[in-house]
Amino acid sequence: MLILTLILGIAYPNFCLAQYYINRPSHNFPEFKFPSENKELPIVFEWKNIQYGFPSEQERQQVLRNGRYNPDSPIPIDIDVYYPPNGGPARHFVTTPRFGQGVPYSLAYVTNVQRENGSEIQAYPSYQWHSSHGANCDGLTSVYRVHIDACGRMWILDSGEIEFVQHCAPQVVVFDLATDQLVHRYRLPESSYKAKVSRFVNIFADIRDPPPKGKCNDVFAYLADPTSKAIVVYDVVGQNSWRIENKFTYPDAKFGTHTVAGESFELLDGPLALAVTPLGLGMRRHLIFHALSNELELAIPLDILNNATKWQGGLSASLSEFVSLGRRGVQCASHAISRRGILFCGFLDPIAIFGWDIRTPYNRQNVQLLALNPDTLQFVSGMKIVQRPADGREELWLLSDRLQKIFAGTIDYREINYRVLRCDVDDLLQGRGCF
Ligand SMILES: *[C@@H]1O[C@H](CO)[C@@H](O)[C@H](O)[C@H]1NC(C)=O
Numbered sequence: 001m002l003i004l005t006l007i008l009g010i011a012y013p014n015f016c017l018a019q020y021y022i023n024r025p026s027h028n029f030p031e032f033k034f035p036s037e038n039k040e041l042p043i044v045f046e047w048k049n050i051q052y053g054f055p056s057e058q059e060r061q062q063v064l065r066n067g068r069y070n071p072d073s074p075i076p077i078d079i080d081v082y083y084p085p086n087g088g089p090a091r092h093f094v095t096t097p098r099f100g101q102g103v104p105y106s107l108a109y110v111t112n113v114q115r116e117n118g119s120e121i122q123a124y125p126s127y128q129w130h131s132s133h134g135a136n137c138d139g140l141t142s143v144y145r146v147h148i149d150a151c152g153r154m155w156i157l158d159s160g161e162i163e164f165v166q167h168c169a170p171q172v173v174v175f176d177l178a179t180d181q182l183v184h185r186y187r188l189p190e191s192s193y194k195a196k197v198s199r200f201v202n203i204f205a206d207i208r209d210p211p212p213k214g215k216c217n218d219v220f221a222y223l224a225d226p227t228s229k230a231i232v233v234y235d236v237v238g239q240n241s242w243r244i245e246n247k248f249t250y251p252d253a254k255f256g257t258h259t260v261a262g263e264s265f266e267l268l269d270g271p272l273a274l275a276v277t278p279l280g281l282g283m284r285r286h287l288i289f290h291a292l293s294n295e296l297e298l299a300i301p302l303d304i305l306n307n308a309t310k311w312q313g314g315l316s317a318s319l320s321e322f323v324s325l326g327r328r329g330v331q332c333a334s335h336a337i338s339r340r341g342i343l344f345c346g347f348l349d350p351i352a353i354f355g356w357d358i359r360t361p362y363n364r365q366n367v368q369l370l371a372l373n374p375d376t377l378q379f380v381s382g383m384k385i386v387q388r389p390a391d392g393r394e395e396l397w398l399l400s401d402r403l404q405k406i407f408a409g410t411i412d413y414r415e416i417n418y419r420v421l422r423c424d425v426d427d428l429l430q431g432r433g434c435f
């Protein structure tokens with residue numbers, strides 16, 4: 001199957017690109033018809049506020065006193081799940097970046113311990129990796145999102161900054177989850193970021209030689225830097241990285257106001273969502289991405305993206321290679337693509353999860369409502385597709401965090417504010433409900 005894909009990709013590049021259509025609707029399209037019954041996603045974890053665990057009660061008291069822990073400050077934004085291949089309990093990872101002070105650590109796993117306001121989390125890989133708050137660049141300064149690959153490794157994106165003070169270079173840190181050992185680290189060179197402007201928030205690691213046949217060595221990682229409005233490509237084998245910044249990575253001012261459940265905030269952000277089209281679909285492979293503050297869904301072929309030479313021309317480089325897939329008329333945050341090519345995204349309005357088959361035009365008929373819940377799906381900031389080793393089925397995992405309430409200052413810690421939800425991908429697509 002893999003060989004077939006490669007042959008098709010090389011022999012018929014034009015045919016493959018023609019699988020994308022360029023839509024130019026004259027007005028916004030979403031007046032989606034809702035199914036008669038609302039489709040619910042089951043909740044796996046929920047919090048009123050994030051419940052941090054510490055190595056000792058003394059440490060908790062000390063960081064509460066010195067301001068390194070303020071229970072009202074942390075906001076979870078990402079979720080990823082690791083199923084050990086030989087069985088054993090799933091591990092659920094969440095991130096709580098250091099947007100400001102008062103976040104004791106920014107990468108954690110969820111424990112079975114139930115506390116007053118939700119499940120307790122514990123630092124990953126250890127408390128010491130986080131406790132210097134930017135003083136030790138061999139640790140982790142501020143993790144925004146992670147990506148667990150098919151080889152059992154977690155790709156961790158550390159922005160290196162706290163409130164735009166660049167304590168350390170942004171870095172990609174990779175852990176082997178079977179052993180919890182550091183297996184790779186790449187510190188971005190100064191040419192790949194803009195200190196005081198960049199904020200790296202998302203990573204997608206494309207494993208081009210996946211198991212069982214591949215060796216997991218041939219990897220390109222894509223990094224989203226929405227504040228400097230760029231995508232960074234990291235060539236792991238070549239130990240090189242380059243920035244892509246042009247009119248397609250820019251926000252659209254018309255989508256700078258984000259309204260969720262009647263509350264609005266302003267954010268003029270570039271690229272946020274990243275996912276590559278899967279191997280084995282017989283298509284020329286693309287990175288599908290969008291800016292948070294934009295309605296456009298975009299694609300760029302991986303063979304162009306992965307060639308550093310193509311990007312030497314700066315703002316005007318390779319512009320004709322970008323494919324404008326369509327417009328949604330509203331923002332959505334993180335997205336994820338299943339192995340059969342269904343792209344999922346959580347729309348701000350309606351507050352719902354939509355699915356789209358990437359081989360069809362991105363339009364009203366093909367972008368379908370899959371789950372609707374105006375309470376539990378407020379701002380889906382983290383989204384992953386995870387394959388269960390036991391039966392090979394895929395699951396969609398989401399983290400919603402009511403970001404609008406944080407910006408508006410209306411967050412109420414007596415309510416549930418943060419949720420992790422899950423559904424079997426096939427069950428969700430077939431409308432069977434989630435089990
Ligand atoms: C990269 O792009 C350059 C410029 O278009 C081209 O000459 C070169 O062959 C490409 N390299 C690969 C590996 O495709």
Ligand SMILES: *[C@@H]1O[C@H](CO)[C@@H](O)[C@H](O)[C@H]1NC(C)=O
Binds near residue numbers: 116
């Ligand atoms: C739990 O939430 C309540 C209500 O907001 C708050 O007063 C309390 O401090 C929280 N407890 C912890 C351990 O975070």
